[in-house]
Structure formats: structure tokens, C-alpha cells
Amino acid sequence: MAINKTEQMKKIMEEILNLKKSPLYAERIKNKAFPVIGEGDCDAEIVFVGEAPGKNEAKTGKPFCGASGRVLDELLDSIKLKREDVYVTNIVKDRPTANRDPSKDEIKIYGPFLDKQIEIIQPKIIATLGRYSAEYIMKRFGLEEEIETIGKMRGKAFEVKTSYGLVKIIPLLHPAVALYNSFSRDDLKKDFKVLENR
Ligand code: URA
DSSP states (O other): OOOOHHHHHHHHHHHHHTOTTSTTHHHHHHTTOOOOOOEEOTTOSEEEEESOOOHHHHHHTOTTOSHHHHHHHHHHHHTTOOGGGSEEEESSOSOOGGGOOOOHHHHHHHHHHHHHHHHHHOOSEEEEESHHHHHHHHHHTTOGGGOOOHHHHTTOOEEEEETTEEEEEEEEOOGGGGTTTSSOHHHHHHHHHHHHTO
């Protein structure tokens, strides 16, 4: 009998809790931190993929629960969506030391868990947040030829055929860019409109 989606997600959680081969495992144990698997509706139409947990996320085990998360909530609200309507996760499930960018090795270790989550949820849209997740997902779905800078790809939709049907990959800017003032919230909201017209 096929195990249900929640059970499958729990299994992923257990595997990551014991992921001793990860270079981030020892740090997590030392800091009494949590891995961040993801949160939301396992039947969601849209999956958002960020980069990796930050300090607040590792403390709580919840994705995007700090300042970037507040921007994400505002962006979701602008297209009348709530966290519960979507699934939010990251490529890397443990916090990279001192909030540095995820390394190639870390992406290689944690990427297969994200792949499994996508297979479980079977979303119609995968919206990536930031350049690391855009590159990972684009490569994963055979779109390496289409990869450009995130500035050029943002807000575009790339349709791909998957084992369960057509899926749109939509690269978006990381919500944190609104905190560094590199872009305004309105710039990000304009890109999010592509999800409203899905
Ligand atoms: N930034 C991310 O990419 N993911 C989080 O969960 C939090 C901040």
C-alpha cells in the first residue's frame, strides 16, 4: 500500500535528522538547531524553493520565518495566497555556517531530498527564490541551456514535461533582496503577478 504524502515527508525528515554525512550535521547538533524540511500543503499547486535556512529558521525548524519570510508573506498576500495554500522549502535543509551561501557539496547532498519532495507534491508550478535554487531546478528539469542571470530570468515561466505532467518553472528574486534595498517590494510584487495569472 502506498504511504501517504505526510508519511513520505516524515520519512524525509527522519533521513535528514540522521544525515551524518552532511558537513552541516555536526554544527546543527552542536547548536541544538533543527533541520528545515519545508512547510505547507503537500498537495499544493505551487512549491517555493529558497536557498537554505538562516538563524531563525534553524532555531525553529520553519522555513522563511525571519525578515525574508515577512517579505515572502507580503508577496504572497499581494497575489491573495497564504502560506497554507502553498509549500515552502529550500534546497539545503540545514543552516550553512554564518549564513554563507550554500556550497556545491551541500547542494549535492541535500538536492535529492528536494527532488523527492517535488515528486511527492507533484506541483504545477515550481517558483524558485534566488539564483541557487533557480540554477538547481533549471538543471534538474533539463533547462540548462536557458540559464541566464537571475536578473534576466526573473518572472519568466519555463514549461517542462515531467513524469506527472506539465510543470511551469518560474525563477523569482530572493525576498531578501528587498531587505538589502537592491530591489523594492514593488519590483518583487510585479514578478509575483506571473503566479496570479497561472
Ligand atoms: N532564506 C532562504 O533561502 N530560506 C529560508 O528558509 C530563509 C531565508
